[in-house]
Every structure is written in structure tokens, then in C-alpha cells.
Amino acid sequence: MQIYLVGGAVRDKLLGVATQDRDWVVVGGHPDQLKALGYQQVGADFPVFLHPQTKEEYALARTERKTGLGYQGFSVEFDSSVTLEEDLARRDLTINAMAEDDQGRLIDPFNGKADLDKRRLRHVSPAFREDPLRVLRIARFAARFHHLGFTIAKDTQDLLRLMADSGELQHLVAERVWTEMSRALGETTPSEYFKVLKRCTALAGLFPELDRLFGVPQTMRWHPEVDTGLHTLKALDWARAQTDDVEVLLATLCHDLGKGLTEATMLPSHHGHEQLGANLLRDIAKRMKWPKGPALLAETVARHHTLCHRLSEQSPVAVLDLLKNLNAFRQPSRVEQFGLACAADFYGRSGFERFNYPQRDLLSRYASACLTIAAAPFVQQGLTGKAIGAAMDQARVELLTELIGTDV
């Protein structure tokens, strides 16, 4: 029995970046051997074992790589004659198909190291198609390594397109898609995930409401150049630079979904897109099986995000409504999450640098967004709408003064 380090850990070591976890492959081993050594099998159908101390994953070498949720009932035949090369050949990308032996020697039959050097994401073989989730994985790796200059090889782009066009991604179970998307939101350049899926046409099947935003013009006053899809992605990258909170990032991604529906009738103002988007999000969250927390924040941000743009016009009743929708009385942290997603909407405006807004203006708008909902404690004390309004005004002035360093 031989054991090799494989996959992400080998790739990340060569790339000189921190790795998340280490995976091992066991060649020529038998499940009973591993169990006798104290390894614990994970899942009845799956040849993966947890190391008794480190709890790292040790997988028996195999020639079938369908993984995870959605393949219940699928069992992998155990075959101790599978070689390391055969196992590596069925992996997704060449940069993920390298191994290291116990002497630290690299085993790289598919030139993964050369692809790392060329900053290239390239699939290993036609076996890539065994798991349609890999289309999403490639998009996620593109989002993770975009800042290092990685691009997707032409052949691999063609394959992604082929798989998307064939409709095979429609069979993916919602939970797997959510896991990939939520991980992608936390990658360094999350916009790349959606750009890759858009380019290969997968986005239209996976998330049609988001796909529809591309080509929908923004309100001219704020966004003279870009369409709503590009505005959304710009906002998302800005939000990611501030936080890795998936709830905020999902809410930022979804804040303008209603504009896909207002295009025909309500341009140029997109009047009513907030309500339409929020209603849409209820159905989307159910269909895509998003967890409750992220779904709730996304819906509330969609419904109320424009409130921050016209803060001075808001009545305490409107703010109260927002606080209730946010569930801010039970979860005060939602206040800041909301403010951050609204700030991302603001920073995502096209040509925003060109407008040359002074820094203090941007800061004050962001602060205002946070402060509007910072009224929560006052509401908790049972104050009336009028008193809340007065308290908010006072709080807003105080924070702005502190942030800007001058009287407002």
C-alpha cells in the first residue's frame, strides 16, 4: 500500500499559496487494511477514510470521480489494481492532477506544473464530463486565481460550452450548486465565477434571473456606461474586498435582480424593481435551496436597497419596516450587513471614479446607510416613530461628524 499527497495541496504548494486542506490517495490498499489501522470510513458507498488523528481524507485510488451530494445510491466498485496514474487521469484539471510521494517527489503525468507556470486552467481528459459540477468548479478556480493571471485554456472553454449547451448541468442537485456558488462568492475575484458561467452559457440554465441582467441598461443618471449585469459584478468585487461574509456577498449579487423584469416597461428609472426583485428572490431561494439566513438578507436588501440613496426622504415608518424585514431586533449584526451591501451598490456604479466624488461623500453615504438602521435599539425600547426619527437624526449627525472630522 502506498500513500500520496494529491490535488489542491500539491497545487498550492507549487504555487506558493496557503492550502485549505490536504487530500491523500491510497494505491494498492484495501478498506479492511485502513480500518484495521484505525481509519474511519466516510459514507457507506464511498472509498474515503479519515485518518484517526489528523482527520484528513484518504481516498482509495479509483477510476470514477463522481462525488458528493446528488449521487446517493451511486457506489464505487472497490478495485485494488487501480494505479496512481489512472486515478489522476480522471481528475478535473491538470493543476489538480499532480501527486507527491512520501519522499516529496512530484508525480505529474499531465503537465500540471507547466500549466501552473503558464497560469492555465486545462482539463485533464474527456473524463472531465463525468461530473457536470466541474463546470462550476472551473469557474470557481478562475475566480480564485484571476488575480494571479490565470485563464482557461481554449479547449477547456469549448468543453465547458459543450457541457452547458447539452443541458447536462440541469441534472445537478441544488445543494451542490449552492455549495459551489457560496464558495465562489468568497474567492478573491467572485465576478470571474459568473463571467465564466455567462461566457459558456451555463448561467442561463443555472441562474436565469442573473443571466437576464446582462444587456439591461442601468438608469442613465447613475450609470452612463454599463449594463445592470456588469454593475452587479463590480459591486460584488467591491463587497468582496471588504468582507468574506457570504450573506453580504449574496445580497450584493442579488440586489438588482428585479431590473431584469422592469426592462421592458419601466426604463429608464426601473421604477418598482425593488419589490419585483424581492418577490422574485423568494421563489429563487426556494428553487435553488439557499439556506434561510442568506436568503432573508438577499430578499431584504433587494426590497430596501434604494432607501439608502434617498436617506433624507425616508420616514421612520419605512425604516421600521426595514428593520422588521431584516429581523434586526433579534440579529443586530444584520444592520451592518445591510449597510455594506447598499454601499457595494453605490461603489459599483460605472464611471464612479470619473465622477470624482470626494472621499467624504462616499464615506458619508455608506455611514448613512448603516446609521439608518442603527435605529434598532431605539425601536426595541418601544419608542414611537417620531422619537425614532429624532434619535436617528441625532445618531447620523454624530457618526458623520466622527467619520468626516467636520461638522455636517
Ligand SMILES: Nc1ccn([C@@H]2O[C@H](COP(=O)(O)OP(=O)(O)OP(=O)(O)O)[C@@H](O)[C@H]2O)c(=O)n1
Ligand atoms: N468534481 C471533482 C471534485 C474533485 N476532484 C479532484 O479532487 C481533488 C480534491 O477536491 P477538492 O478538495 O474539492 O478541491 P481542491 O483542489 O483541494 O481545492 P480546494 O482548495 O477548493 O479545496 C481536486 O484537486 C481534484 O483533483 C475532481 O477531479 N472532480
